[in-house]
Amino acid sequence: MKALVFHGNKDIRLETNWPEPQPKPGEVKLRMAFTSICATDIEQWQHGPLAIPGKDVDQFDPVILGHEATGHVAEVGQGVTEFKPGDRVAVMNVLSCEQCYWCHKGERSACANQLTFGLTANGGLAEYATWPAHHVLAIPDHVPDEEAPLNEPTSVAVHGARRSNVRVDDNVVVLGCGTVGLLTVQVMKAAGARVIAVDRRQQSLDMARQLGADDTIDASKVDPADVLPDLTRGIGPDIVMETSGAAPTPNFAIQWVRRRGRVVLVGIYSAKPETNFNNIVMGEREVVGSVSETPEDYRTAMDLIAAGKVKVKPLISAKTTLDRVIPEGFERMLSPQKDVFRIVVSSQG
Secondary structure, three states: OOEEEEEEOOEEEEEOOOOOOOOOOOEEEEEEEEEEEOHHHHHHHHHOOOOOOOOOHHHOOOEEOOOEEEEEEEEEOOOOOOOOOOOEEEEOOEEOOOOOHHHHOOOHHHOOOOEEEOOOEOOOOEOEEEEEHHHEEEOOOOOOOOOHHHHHHHHHHHHHHHHHOOOOOOEEEEEOOOHHHHHHHHHHHHOOOEEEEEEOOHHHHHHHHHOOOOEEEEOOOOOHHHHHHHHOOOOOOOEEEEOOOOOOHHHHHHHHOOOOOEEEEOOOOOOOOOOOOHHHHOOOOEEEEOOOOOHHHHHHHHHHHHOOOOOOHHHEEEEEEHHHHHHHHHHHHHOOOOOOOEEEEEOOO
16 A cells, blocks of 8 residues: 655655555554655654654654544444444544553553654554554544644643643633644634744744734734733733744743743654753743644644634645655745645545
């Protein structure tokens, strides 16, 4: 079968004779429909193999990329009764071990032995894939196949919102309005917060407004630190969601959040930020990390999309096929003049 395979740093190849997987007991075999390309895929390609929980970089084997994926059930493995051939499903891409300390405590997003579809296990940029049946999610009838891959980044936003302990009427800054940031804007609005979007790209700020942000700040023109007090009753935001993954932005988030406020770091950082920890200590600010998702996050994300509270269609900037995924997908996402949010790839076109 055809598959886009990551062989190592800056080495991705469209293979045409990759072995077609067969379902093991408890698994479903999926005829892949659509997979969206994430900035993490680009990070893996350019800077990987990434040290993602579940596999050390020195244990790396070539892997099929694509962790935001949907498919149609082609076959079911022994013991699978909840799905049948033809069912449309979205992949819940983070698989916890159910054996470690964190899983036993119900903290599955911190599992020490995670497998991630498309990063540490073969993923969706292929004609077929297999995955445990208990970790795929039925797609509601009125949600199109091509939109459903964005359930995964929506679940990242949902998980970040849970980690923030957001409350109704909180002032929330979303710092970085790429796809995850724009989904975070919508999830926070659905939670009843007042949302201020910060970015340096006008296209992102315009989209944030379209998707419900109450205010936007163009950080290329003004210093948000000068503007935010006027937008937050003079005390600063209650929560700052840092979703950009840029080296300086965690420090900005810590500086902007109010005393005893909370910063949630959602971005994945390819450079190492330096931090003055006194800015945390002196204002008793909280800084927490947010990565991965839980099954509850995936289901909540799908419910929000199905209800129209999170709109993903505006974030699909382009479509391509598996045959053209490198030049029209990965290379376009890598461009410094990137003008897209998500590129969706058809595995069967």
